[in-house]
Amino acid sequence: xxxxxxxxxxxxxxxxxxxxxxxxxxxxxxxxxxxxxxxxxxxxxxxxxxxxxxxxxxxxxxxxxxxxxxxxxxxxxxxxxx
Numbered sequence: 001x002x003x004x005x006x007x008x009x010x011x012x013x014x015x016x017x018x019x020x021x022x023x024x025x026x027x028x029x030x031x032x033x034x035x036x037x038x039x040x041x042x043x044x045x046x047x048x049x050x051x052x053x054x055x056x057x058x059x060x061x062x063x064x065x066x067x068x069x070x071x072x073x074x075x076x077x078x079x080x081x082x
Contacts (some may be wrong), residue, residue: 003047005040005045009032009033009036009037010033012032012036013028013029013032013033013036014029016028016029016032017029017032
């Protein structure tokens with residue numbers, strides 16, 4: 001999961017837990033973190049890094065496809081002229 005999102009929710013749960021004394025606050029913090037993490041996992045989110053990697057892969061694939069289409073066009077033209 002995205003570490004900045006994790007840190008944000010950790011700070012949020014710590015702030016809420018600080019409102020309650022002792023063990024009750026710690027228990028609430030654990031419950032909030034678990035609840036948030038569960039919902040985030042259900043959302044199938046990806047980190048910014050994963051998104052950027054996939055964007056680079058897509059861009060390379062599109063470039064390769066364009067190159068192959070050009071080569072195919074040249075081959076088709078050469079077979080038609082023979």
